[in-house]
Amino acid sequence: MYVILVYDMGEKRVVKMLKLCRQYLNWIQNSVFEGEITEVKLKELLSQAKMFMRPETDSVIIFKSREERWLEKEIIGNEKNDLDTFL
């Protein structure tokens, strides 16, 4: 399935989350990832995230679509991608 994952985390946990998500998905904006992933791999990602996130302040939202083609994407402005030397 195709997912969009967005997170909002305390400053201290942002880099950890970024590195974790990069192992599974493609980075497209500050705290936004997208990509094809299986249910099993997504559960793996989320269970790792739950180990360090603080549920009272942090959040992760996942939008799941069975097919990528059901979602049209429009980008305005600066397009980031994983080739950027961000870290």
Add this chain to the structure above:
Amino acid sequence: MYVILVYDMGEKRVVKMLKLCRQYLNWIQNSVFEGEITEVKLKELLSQAKMFMRPETDSVIIFKSREERWLEKEIIGNEKNDLDTFL
């Protein structure tokens, strides 16, 4: 149509963008909005955003789906909503 809108803006423009998006969509996370919107209203939103955003650093990504039910949403952690007294 149903859209997810995520933005990444310089600190000085964040509040302006938040206020703009709130006029059209529902706030669900830090810089993430979702909701039903027409093509015309979305164009209106984006043309207003383009008036103050800096394309070399800022970005707005919109995912469009014809039907909300084609997207499944999962939230982990703290669920924000527009009733929060954020501003």
